[in-house]
Amino acid sequence: MLFPYGTLPFYKPDMMSRPPQESALGVAEAETLIRRTLRPLGTERVALGAAAGRILRETIAAERDQPPYDRVMMDGIALRHGAPARLPILGTQRAGMPALNLTDPSGCIETMTGAMCPAGADTIVPVERITRVDGVATLEPGYTPVPGQFIHRRGSDCRAGEALLSPGTRLSAPALAVLAGNGVAEVAVSRRPRLAILSTGDELVPVDGPVRDWEIRRSNEEAIAASLALHGFGEAERFWAPDDPDATMAVMTRALAERDVVILSGGVSMGDFDYVPQALEQLGVRRIFHRVAQRPGRPLWFGLGPQGQAVFALPGNPVSAMTCFTRYVLPALTAAEGATESRAVPLALAEDAPRLPDLTRFMPARLTHAASGQTLAHLLPVSTSGDFNHLGSTDGIVEIPPGDGAAPAGSAVTFHGW
Amino acid sequence: MLFPYGTLPFYKPDMMSRPPQESALGVAEAETLIRRTLRPLGTERVALGAAAGRILRETIAAERDQPPYDRVMMDGIALRHGAPARLPILGTQRAGMPALNLTDPSGCIETMTGAMCPAGADTIVPVERITRVDGVATLEPGYTPVPGQFIHRRGSDCRAGEALLSPGTRLSAPALAVLAGNGVAEVAVSRRPRLAILSTGDELVPVDGPVRDWEIRRSNEEAIAASLALHGFGEAERFWAPDDPDATMAVMTRALAERDVVILSGGVSMGDFDYVPQALEQLGVRRIFHRVAQRPGRPLWFGLGPQGQAVFALPGNPVSAMTCFTRYVLPALTAAEGATESRAVPLALAEDAPRLPDLTRFMPARLTHAASGQTLAHLLPVSTSGDFNHLGSTDGIVEIPPGDGAAPAGSAVTFHGW
Incomplete structure (x- = not known):
């Protein structure tokens, strides 16, 4: 099992003497480069049943006045103001029928909540x-109705043509009510990105097979696929390549075909048997950056493919991979969808957080909610970037800018949810 | 279109003179009754690809020590501490291969991040x-490695058998990494509830057809279905019944068949053409409560079917329906899944909120995040409980307990996300 040194393919002798802190981008710069590179996703029309959680790409205007008619707000009777206290009930106005006509102003019409106010009536008595x-019907002794009471006037909520939903809105449950209520049965939303997830490494074995001491199971792809699904990006196709240059080329060619975004994990730390950068270069994927001044996740690589594919090559360590995916890939996909929302939110540190002098630090955190309305981030110290086994109870990562000493408890940091 | 008064089916004369504030439960009492009534959902085993977002129902223990071997943390060389500064490179230890043997303690073995530490070596030099x-290989002049450095020791993250994920956990992306990394290819989760959504009312017309002045489009069912989908409860079957006693019975019989939860909207305000309570009674659905001391949503009805079905009958007004669904149905389903999480969180009011003396008040709110880490709820005053057109930009509802005057800006209220 000893490889003769000179036979290692693609081995680059100068790798062994690279300077310790060669150029690494700042976190914000890296994010800016990604945003500038990623192409906006196109639109598609979907039926309402498939629209929840998608990003709206058109303006939705009110189909008609709301309410569309003078709407009765209470079960009771409709009368003309000034009528006597004893009123013959001349009919029943139920919801879903045209307005009746109160021809006799000394009578009344029984009304149901949601019905049209009968013509000739101007006041509802519950x-x-x-x-x-x-x-x-006889009014309660001493009761004097206010003219116009309990009538929800046509157009008082909104007027026909008023803009109700704007492009970039994530379609929530109430937004679906707005679409349906305004006769929009099909809606323009961002199409889903076509995604590939590619893991590399001889040491990676499937989840359901045997595992030997020196092997680890393919967990990154499950975590990345789960996050994509949970954030509404649909299903990603998955690939795996062993540490072999031809196999890497073959798999990567398939992964790049007709994709918007390709997410690799492993194979980019350099000094590794890194066929990945070689294959990317041969396939015409241009490097936009490699290495970010952060811990974990320093080896992050980002490039642009010949058909405009965005290629994220994440470090292989599970905590690094999830951190880079959550900090860079998810927000980039959200931006490519044209969403106006921001995924990152400021939260308060529950305890002091150690800073690093020259690196942005990411730490997994669990959130609690103080009675004051403040959300607190409790840090989970992980022993190494390979220690993913304790992340199951965390909610995301906090981003701690470079600095001396600790960021004190109570100070605000940016939180990125898994 | 005038109905002779006496011909109205199921009309109850005493309805017209009910006292204005007959017994209504408090919000907390209503919630407790729902929790006591709803049966816990059973479990099912799903493959990892379908497990994201589901509620775990078993304990997941570590398959083996993590890391499973003494793991090299840096690209570099492995040596025995005390070796000379010039060391012949005797081999290459890559990831995914068994440990080599450093037989000559004056030599070294090239190592890659993630590889096993070669036998006989105890220190890594980057x-x-x-x-x-x-x-x-020659060490940097003056550089002295620390014994044991850059080796991530076997079992230092966790020991085989350690509990990593507990029942009741919602399976996040990192939790999927834990499952995969520990050889769990299929996992026990709560099964999804079997759900039916039933809308009633002659005035309700489909989204994509013509609509006359006195008609409104069926929007509640779209909002409820969207919320169920967005919260991972899968697809609900949908039903609609006109205001007709036989049709209501027929549709409701189908909706109740083999369901865990039936969600009705409309037909429960009383004084309406309410065939719904009649049909429920005939089908053996026992009323647990009717009316809650809240605005909007006072007419909320909750009952238990003969096969243990939970039946929520929500008011038909869109804002009331979404409020009751979000405040009662979603948390009840989450509890039935056995989730340990709480959906409700305390947040701070961005402005004064008017209270009601005897009623809990729910108001739609949009959230913003202050730099302090506080999340603020901005209230959206809606003109009536029919005004859903402006909810598309809101994030959920805040719950304002009964009281005199206003709850002041900055005070904490409970928030329920859509």
């Missing part, structure tokens, strides 16, 4: 304020 | 600290 005997 | 000429 059922609680009347008694009813032999088809005649 | 590539940045050496130069390499003709198969011999």
Whole structure:
């Protein structure tokens, strides 16, 4: 099992003497380069049943006045203001029927919540304020209705043509009510990105097979696929390549075909058997940056493929991979969808957080909610970037800018949810 | 279109004179009754690809020590501490291969990040600290490695058998990494509830057809279905019944068949053409409560079917329906799944919120994040409980307990996300 040194393919002798801190971008610079590179996703029309959680790409205007008619707000009777206290009930106005006509201003019409206000009536008296005997309603003694009461006037919520939903909105449950209520059965949303996830490394074995001491199971691709699914990006196709240049080329060619975004994990730390950078170069993927001044996740690589594919090559260590994916890939996909929202939010540190002098630090965190309305981030110290086994109870990562000493408890940091 | 008064089916004369504030439960009591009534959902085993977002129902223990071997943390060379500064490179230890043997303690083995530490070596020197000429590595002048450095010791993250994920955990992306990394290819999760959504009312017309002045489009079912989908409860079957007793019975019989939860909207305000309570009674659905001391959503009805179905009958007004669904149905489903999380969180009011003396008030709110880490709820005053058109930009509802005057800006209220 000893390889003769000179036979290692693609081995680059100068790798062994690279300076310790060669150029690494800042976190913000890296994010800016990604945003400038990633192409906006196109749009597609989907039926309402498939629209929840998608990003709206058109303006939705009110189909008609809301309410579309003078709407009765209470079960009770409709009368003309000034009518006597004893009123014959001349009919029943239920919801879903055209307006009746109150021809006799000394009578009334029984009304149901949501019904049209009968023509000729201008005031609703709730059922609680009347008694009813032999088809005649009598107002409670001393009760004087206010003219126009309990009528929700046509157009008082919004006027036909008013803009109700703007492009870039994530379609929530109430937004679906707005679409449906305004006759929009099909809606323009951002199409989903076509995604590939590619893991590399001889040491990676499937989840459900045997595992030998020197092998590890393919966990990064499961975590990345889960995050994509949970954030509404649909299903990604998955690939795996062993540490072999031809196999890497073959798999990467397939992974790049007709994709918007390719997410690699492993194979980019350099000094590794890194066929990945070689294959990327041969396939015409241009490097935009390599290495970011952060811990974990320093080896992050980002490039642009010949058909405009964005290629993220994440470090192979699980914590590094999830950190880079959550900090860079998810927000980039959200931006490519044209979403106006921001995924990052400021939260308060529950305890002191150690800073690093020249590196942005990411730490997994679990959130709690103080009674004051403040959300607190409790840090989970992980022993190494390979220690993913304790991340299951965390909610995301906090981003701690470079600095001396500790960021004190209570200070605000940026949180990125898994 | 005038109905002779006496011909109205199921009309209850005493309805017209009910007292204005007959018994209504408090919000907390209503929630407790729901929790006591709803049956816990069973479990099922799903493959990892379908497990994201589901609620775990078993304990996941570490398959083996993590790391499973003494793991090299840097690209560089492995040596035995005390070796000379010039060391012949005797081999290459890559990831995914068994440990080599450093037989000569004056030599070294080239190592890659993630590889096993070669037997006989106890210290890693990073590539940045050496130069390499003709198969011999030389340490940087003056550099003294610390014994054991850059070796991530077997079992230092966790020991085989340690509990990593507990029942009740919602399976996040990192939790999927834990499952995969520990050889769990199939996992026990709560099964999804079997759900039906039933809308009633002659005034309700489909989204994509013509709409007359007195008609409104079926929007509640779209909002409820969207919320269920966005919260991972899968697809609900949808039903609609006109205001007709036989049709209501027929549709409701189908909706109740083999369901865990049936969600109705409309038909429960009383004084309406409410065939719904009649049909529920005939089908053996026992009323647990009707009416909650809240605005909007006072007419909320909750019952238990003969096969243990939970039946929520929400008011038909869109804001009331979404409020009751978000405040009661979603948390009840989450509890039935056995989730340990709470959906409700305390947040701070961005402005004064008007209270009601005897009713809990729910108001739609949009959230912003202050730099302090505080999340602020900005209230959206809606003109009536029919005004759903402006909810598209809101994030959920805040719950304002009964009281005199206003709850002041900055005070904490409970927030329920859509």
